[in-house]
Amino acid sequence: MKKILIKNIKGLVQAGEEIPAVIKGTHMHILPVIENAFLALEDGEVVAYGPMDDWQGVTDWRDLEVIDATGKYVLPAFVDAHTHTVFAKSREEEFVDRIKGLSYEEIALKGGGILNSARRLGELSEDALFKAAKERIERLISYGTGALEIKSGYGLTVEAEIKMLRVIKRLKEHFPITIKATFLGAHAFPKAYKENQQGYIDLIINEMLPVIEAEQLADYIDVFCERNYFSVEQMEQVLTAGKKIGLKPKVHVNQFSIMGGIQKAVELGAVSVDHLEEISQEDIDALKNAATIPTILPSCSHFISIPFGNARWMMENDLPVALASDFNPGTTPSGNLGFVWSLACVKMKMTPEEAFNALTVNAAAALELSETHGKIALGRRSPVIITKEIPSLAYIPYAFGDMHIERVIV
């Protein structure tokens, strides 16, 4: 048995059996920290923690690794509940086009964007996609990500969507961290179906979903509900078909426009609604008393220069805000949740504590991982982060761009 004792921890963050599975509104500011603490793990499972004064000493030193965390914090790893980590190639030429004045939507309308990624993904083998995604995930873990969701959606043909999902399945098997798969066949209409949108929806429902069901390739179903992409009615068709084979909805809504997608997604029992750069009082009202987690993606706002989600307004309305990276080659070529933490504080005026809850407890809820992730508690095995020596917890989002993580125990 591999035993690890982390002692003299400057601050053990978010440790406690009583920490709730979802943290709403004003409660998001509450973040428990045990000062001068210890944490004991056996084969990754939390077997004891608390103030150093309560530490009983070690009786069995065999196979024990002792880590002295003087001046360092220990945190539950982040949960990334929204990524597109499997993709073929980066898209920096679109980045340059945006610098020159084109918008994301204009680039997409001239054949760039999602269709650009789909063209490139079609050319790559399953093995090549797996290798590239594996390297990305290794990097994400070193940044403190302890569980993540990965979407398909750069295939847009039966063959290529299934290829993506098979890659995600292999990644699940390869990594010790939890990975969940989301089917996003309804990410964009392929060129061949530009004039026959219903034909593509039929392809998703009649050709893709049966293979996904037979091979158990997905946990969730997603639709990009947006002008020039999928309408609310089209989203409803796809989500309803997905639900019939047990896929719960997690959807892209309100990135550029307000179309009623949030209300419909809530009605269909969505686990989360993601993006929300644009939001109305009606949207907020729909989310009150719903189990759906509003998930904001500030790195996307930063990178393509669109508004940041109004987290403060959501919290004032007692909603449980989650944060995720949206890691993808088009709108967010970074899966670094430390940077997301910083952006949430600087641009969305979330306190460091609120943003941390949004990256852990509420993010775990957005991925239905509340039982295992988001906090440190007895019996749990989810990854933990050990920081470098830092003056305070707020220093992490404050000193953006620096790497504050020394080690991630998976």
Ligand SMILES: N=CN[C@@H](CCC(=O)O)C(=O)O
């Ligand atoms: N908006 C939809 N999908 C991705 C971007 C896809 C792309 O541009 O490749 C997002 O969440 O930002």
Ligand SMILES: [Zn+2]
């Ligand atoms: Zn996305």
